[in-house]
Amino acid sequence: MLAAIAQLQSTKSIFRNLAKCKELIIEAAAKGASCIFFPEASDFIAENVNESVELTSTEENKKFLQGICEQAIRSKIHVNICVHEASECAGKIYNSNIWIEPTRGTIAARYHKVHLFDVDLGPGKTFKESNSTMPGTEIPSPVMTPLGKVGLAICFDLRFPELAQHLRSKGADILVYPSAFTEKTGAAHWETLLRARAIDSQCFVVAAAQHGAHNAKRTSYGHSMVIDPWGTVIAQYSDMNTPEGLLLFDVNLSIAERVRRAIPLARRNDLYPKL
Numbered sequence: 203m204l205a206a207i208a209q210l211q212s213t214k215s216i217f218r219n220l221a222k223c224k225e226l227i228i229e230a231a232a233k234g235a236s237c238i239f240f241p242e243a244s245d246f247i248a249e250n251v252n253e254s255v256e257l258t259s260t261e262e263n264k265k266f267l268q269g270i271c272e273q274a275i276r277s278k279i280h281v282n283i284c285v286h287e288a289s290e291c292a293g294k295i296y297n298s299n300i301w302i303e304p305t306r307g308t309i310a311a312r313y314h315k316v317h318l319f320d321v322d323l324g325p326g327k328t329f330k331e332s333n334s335t336m337p338g339t340e341i342p343s344p345v346m347t348p349l350g351k352v353g354l355a356i357c358f359d360l361r362f363p364e365l366a367q368h369l370r371s372k373g374a375d376i377l378v379y380p381s382a383f384t385e386k387t388g389a390a391h392w393e394t395l396l397r398a399r400a401i402d403s404q405c406f407v408v409a410a411a412q413h414g415a416h417n418a419k420r421t422s423y424g425h426s427m428v429i430d431p432w433g434t435v436i437a438q439y440s441d442m443n444t445p446e447g448l449l450l451f452d453v454n455l456s457i458a459e460r461v462r463r464a465i466p467l468a469r470r471n472d473l474y475p476k477l
């Protein structure tokens with residue numbers, strides 16, 4: 203079953219980003235993809251926390267998701283996309299991962315990032331996502347799609363194998379990690395973490411990434427990738443001169459069945475209970 207990753211270089215212009223996303227949805231559908239996967243923060247990447255909160259509350263931002271839903275219907279393609287959404291807490295937003303089905307353009311699943319990116323990577327590289335963002339409090343069950351059952355996560359969640367295990371235990375065949383990894387952590391950890399999650403969950407891992415400079419302060423690592431349950435990289439975005447574009451890949455679920463049968467991972471939860 204054919205699918206596509208859309209790699210992006212989102213800016214703070216929601217209008218520009220929406221036009222780019224629509225263009226890539228149309229292209230993916232024309233190439234025969236049944237689903238398209240976008241990276242974290244597809245709607246915009248702002249320069250700072252205040253700007254993120256402000257942009258989230260604009261009418262234009264509400265129209266972003268509406269525009270994507272309408273395009274999903276027109277192009278008859280399932281869309282997985284990440285946007286900023288208002289939370290019930292004043293001054294704070296959610297980092298959301300959304301599955302849109304194309305029949306009526308409705309939202310089939312919505313996940314709010316539960317692990318927020320609060321890290322100190324040295325001078326000028328401190329990130330405190332929790333200053334602007336509320337952590338999610340629920341993990342939705344994997345959503346049924348033409349590719350198989352998809353478990354939703356976002357970026358920094360990739361570092362928490364427990365979440366991947368949980369989604370697998372709920373029936374996931376595919377884990378998605380839409381991302382905007384930093385250049386430093388991306389170069390050191392991105393591929394290793396993606397392959398590790400595919401191997402330890404025995405799921406496909408689909409990781410659409412933001413790439414390049416979004417503004418004077420923020421640059422993302424890129425390298426969108428798809429890994430099969432054996433840990434093999436089956437597709438990767440390698441055109442470094444074109445930050446935005448499509449990466450087509452095929453999901454064959456019989457690989458997951460084969461790997462799970464060959465290496466059964468019978469967990470001893472009686473010996474290592476929840477931490």
Ligand SMILES: O=C(O)CCC(=O)C(=O)O
Nearest residue numbers: 319357358382383384387
């Ligand atoms: O885990 C990392 O190194 C990057 C995570 C990140 O950039 C994010 O969650 O936004």
